[in-house]
Amino acid sequence: MSRMLVTGNAAAAWGARLARADYVPAFPITPQTEIIETLGGWIEAGELDARMVTLDSEHSMLTAAGAAAATGVRVFTATSSQGLLYAMEMIYTVAGWRAPFVLANVSRALAAPITLEPDHNDVLAARDSGFLQLHAATCQEVLDLTLLAYRLSEDEGVRLPIIVNLDGFYLSFTREPVQIPEPSAVDAFLPAFDPGGLGFSASRPVSQAVAVLGGGPYSYFRYEMHEAARNALAVFDQVAADFGDRFGRHYSPVESYRCDDAEIAFVMMGSFATKAKDAVDQLRDAGQAVGLVRPRMLRPFPDQALRDALVGRRGVAVIDQNLSMGLGGVLHTELSAALCGVPNAPVLASFVGGLGGRDIGASEFFAMVDVAREAARSGMPPVPRLLYTRSELREMRKLQGIAAAERAAAGQPGDGA
Amino acid sequence: MSESHYRHMKDLPSTHLLGAGTAMCAGCGGLQAVHEVYDVLGEKTVFVNAAGCMTLLSVYPFTPFRGSWLYTSMASAPAGAQGVRDALDLLVAKGRLPANDDLQVVVLTGDGAAYGMGLSSTSGAIDRGLDFIYLCYDNEGYANTGQQSSPATPHAAHTATDSGVLGHPGFKKDLFGIWVANRPAYAATVIGTEPLDLARKIERAKDMRGPRLILALAPCPSGWGFDPGEMAEIGRLAVRSGVWPLKEYDDGRVVHTEIRRPRVPVEEYLVRQERFRHLFEPERNDAELSAIQARIDAYWECVD
Numbered sequence: 062m063s064r065m066l067v068t069g070n071a072a073a074a075w076g077a078r079l080a081r082a083d084y085v086p087a088f089p090i091t092p093q094t095e096i097i098e099t100l101g102g103w104i105e106a107g108e109l110d111a112r113m114v115t116l117d118s119e120h121s122m123l124t125a126a127g128a129a130a131a132t133g134v135r136v137f138t139a140t141s142s143q144g145l146l147y148a149m150e151m152i153y154t155v156a157g158w159r160a161p162f163v164l165a166n167v168s169r170a171l172a173a174p175i176t177l178e179p180d181h182n183d184v185l186a187a188r189d190s191g192f193l194q195l196h197a198a199t200c201q202e203v204l205d206l207t208l209l210a211y212r213l214s215e216d217e218g219v220r221l222p223i224i225v226n227l228d229g230f231y232l233s234f235t236r237e238p239v240q241i242p243e244p245s246a247v248d249a250f251l252p253a254f255d256p257g258g259l260g261f262s263a264s265r266p267v268s269q270a271v272a273v274l275g276g277g278p279y280s281y282f283r284y285e286m287h288e289a290a291r292n293a294l295a296v297f298d299q300v301a302a303d304f305g306d307r308f309g310r311h312y313s314p315v316e317s318y319r320c321d322d323a324e325i326a327f328v329m330m331g332s333f334a335t336k337a338k339d340a341v342d343q344l345r346d347a348g349q350a351v352g353l354v355r356p357r358m359l360r361p362f363p364d365q366a367l368r369d370a371l372v373g374r375r376g377v378a379v380i381d382q383n384l385s386m387g388l389g390g391v392l393h394t395e396l397s398a399a400l401c402g403v404p405n406a407p408v409l410a411s412f413v414g415g416l417g418g419r420d421i422g423a424s425e426f427f428a429m430v431d432v433a434r435e436a437a438r439s440g441m442p443p444v445p446r447l448l449y450t451r452s453e454l455r456e457m458r459k460l461q462g463i464a465a466a467e468r469a470a471a472g473q474p475g476d477g478a
Numbered sequence: 479m480s481e482s483h484y485r486h487m488k489d490l491p492s493t494h495l496l497g498a499g500t501a502m503c504a505g506c507g508g509l510q511a512v513h514e515v516y517d518v519l520g521e522k523t524v525f526v527n528a529a530g531c532m533t534l535l536s537v538y539p540f541t542p543f544r545g546s547w548l549y550t551s552m553a554s555a556p557a558g559a560q561g562v563r564d565a566l567d568l569l570v571a572k573g574r575l576p577a578n579d580d581l582q583v584v585v586l587t588g589d590g591a592a593y594g595m596g597l598s599s600t601s602g603a604i605d606r607g608l609d610f611i612y613l614c615y616d617n618e619g620y621a622n623t624g625q626q627s628s629p630a631t632p633h634a635a636h637t638a639t640d641s642g643v644l645g646h647p648g649f650k651k652d653l654f655g656i657w658v659a660n661r662p663a664y665a666a667t668v669i670g671t672e673p674l675d676l677a678r679k680i681e682r683a684k685d686m687r688g689p690r691l692i693l694a695l696a697p698c699p700s701g702w703g704f705d706p707g708e709m710a711e712i713g714r715l716a717v718r719s720g721v722w723p724l725k726e727y728d729d730g731r732v733v734h735t736e737i738r739r740p741r742v743p744v745e746e747y748l749v750r751q752e753r754f755r756h757l758f759e760p761e762r763n764d765a766e767l768s769a770i771q772a773r774i775d776a777y778w779e780c781v782d
Contacts, residue, residue, distance in 0.1 A: 083565075083568050083572070084561075084564055084565060084568060086557075086560075086561065110572075112564055112567075112568060114560060114564060114606065116557055116560070116599075116602055117557070117598045117599055117601065117602030117605075118598060118599070118602075120551075120553060120554050120557075120599075121553075121554050121556075121557030121560075121598070121599045121602060122557070124550055124551065124554035124555075124557035124558045124560075124561065124599070125557045125558065125560045125561035125564070126561065127558075127561065128526070128548060128550065128557070128558040128559075128560070128561025128562045128565070129561035129562065129564055129565040129568075130561075130565075131548060131561075131562075132561065132562050132565030132566060132569070133565060133569060133574070133575075134564075134565040134568050134569060150551055150553075151550075151551060151554065154550070154551055260569075260575075261524045261546040261548070261562060261566070261581055262546075262575060262579040262580075262581065263521075263522045263545075263578065263579045263580065263581055264579050265579075266521065266543070266544060266545045266546045267546050267547075268536050268541045268543070268546065268547040268548075269546075269547065269548045269549075270548055270549040270550070271536040271537060271538050271541065271547065271549060272533055272534060272536065272537045272538065272549065273537065273538045274537055274538075278538055
């Protein structure tokens, strides 16, 4: 085992390398590109015995990934944001092929307006596809969850592809110390891919992904996918226990940080949760019983683990780094469903923050605790809030003023908005 | 170049590999071509399918193929072929699949995907020199959804989306030309009603490596408006009128494999199809008929 200072993107590449991926269909997109460049460099140098092919689009890339997995090789691929959406038809399609592989998604907010920095609306668009989803908060987790994802994906009770999500810039380009496991230890944890019933060969012809007629067979196969995804809850625990025994790093579907006696809990996903941890430490220093609950797994949804972590808290601040237009935060909605009708369920306060990479400051975490406390005291869920400061709004007004002035200078009518 | 096995009609395969009783329409010219192609290619094949009529060949739990099948999507069948080809190569190279278990990878696509939505992934596959056969059954419209205009629809044809007196305003795209411009290993046009010419071309393509186009005109009773029993005659007229030139690209040259002199007037082909009825009734559109004939003549002048 060696300890290296690597970016989140390099950690994802290390995951694919240690998993001995045979095949890497690729297409560049910021902020993911470093992953495929790293893998390409290793293949060129003879350090990774794999084939990488650059396709014409992410749609083609996901098709090739699913087709290769359906033919019986271990596949790794990666994308971000618009690329994930461009591939979305095939995200749903290849999940239905029941061909296991791992896709690293480097989260980046979606157009419009076009931007490069992260939030989770891209990966949440794949929420109902049949891909399972694991969300990393550190570079170490990126590597470890990639290895776990292969075991989970290839398990005969699951056989679904998995997205390992890491946040663009905050993880993709941030160097952290990462334990790189010994290849032999990874080989013992993750044996060679057993294609099972998958594969095409002359001596064993097979038809895959054929059409069905009518809702009966369709419902059967779709529900089978749902059950496979639910199976992944128990399989994850087994696989993570084995991983913990071998490597000393223990992963649960839901991380609880300083929660034992917490009255108020934050709930959030991804690398921004490390900001919440920092705020929890400061609040604890100030004598407040506050903790953090972070789902590492979004699909299957770890509803029981979340109930275990949250029932008995007085208040909960759910911070969604996404926005479902016309509804609000997705995690808040899903958590509300998981807690609905449960005795002693806490009141949830919903916050949307970190859109397009917008920072969440410590003072905002402190303010959210106050809102969650007041909601717990009154028993009334507060109105959902967007994390946005007065000074940000002032800056925005300035930009709008400049835009209006530019329009006026160009002789175009404008209303200043 | 070795002599063809297929010199006479009696040399064509007498055992037919593709099963009967599929969901294709009676008189489907595309299915006829697929039958003939499959007889020559054989069962050591995996068909990677793009959304279209032929997607309904394999409906759970049945398939007419003795070999393998993978349905992908409308736009990305060549990328599916890439994944399958690469995985088979990796499995053989890494000793996980015996070399004699290897398969020929064949994309099966309609013109709706081939001439339009699928061009990006097709172009990418040609760029990468992917070792595959690309079989397009060209029924000149989005036939599976009821014959709306596609980029393969001929000028003036009536379709479900171009039903006015002028018919389809566009002109059929030259997919063969697009392939040839990118120097594939092989490209050929075929039609099921010329089975000897078709078998020879599949025989040539079969043992080559790299991107290989087989573009089959697929007379479509439902979409073009003729009786299923007339399919063979419509197909023959397509060739004899010069509407559908039979040709191949090999070794850097395009060669026409059948040059008819004299050609049958195109009217004889058009008049038998409902989609061109408006050129004859309620009154003849001489200007349009002459323009169609002139374009065909101009094409063959360059060949002669």
